Amino acid sequence: LIVAMDYFTKWIEAKAVATITGGQVKRFVWDNIECRFGIPGEIISDIAVDVVNNDKELRLNLDLLEERRELAVINEARSKSKMTKYYNSRVRGVAFQPGNLVYRSNDASHAAAGGKLG
Incomplete structure (x- = not known):
């Protein structure tokens, strides 16, 4: 087919x-x-660049570029604060008192890396 x-x-x-x-x-x-x-004898294209308007558009885009960057920074800060708030709402605070049993990683006794993965 x-x-x-x-x-x-x-x-x-x-x-x-x-x-x-x-x-x-x-x-x-x-x-x-x-x-x-049929096939056209010639392809007509109007892709001429207007230099005056193009320069104005480029200047306008450069002026708006800083504003766009500022908006991106604001959105990034808003997202980070939202993620921090979400994370902190699920973290459970634990206070240890003297005499409580706690898990302690004993890295000092395992100073030399050993084994297949270590």
Whole structure:
């Protein structure tokens, strides 16, 4: 099955074939696309850049760039404070008294790394 689709108009052209070869694809394109719709003699494009307006736009973008950065910093600070508040609301404060039994990591006795992973 050979399928060609115009993504702008969503028009589909399809042809069922047993095996797809280069010649069949070439013929499909010639019959269903080039002969039916034609090829323009020249492509017209209006991509001229207006230098005066372009300079004004660039200056305006540079002026707004600092404002955008400030807004990004404000949003980042707001997000950090929100995450801190969320984390601190779930942390349980523990106060130890003299004589309480606590778990202590004894790194001093394991000074030399050993074993397969250590």
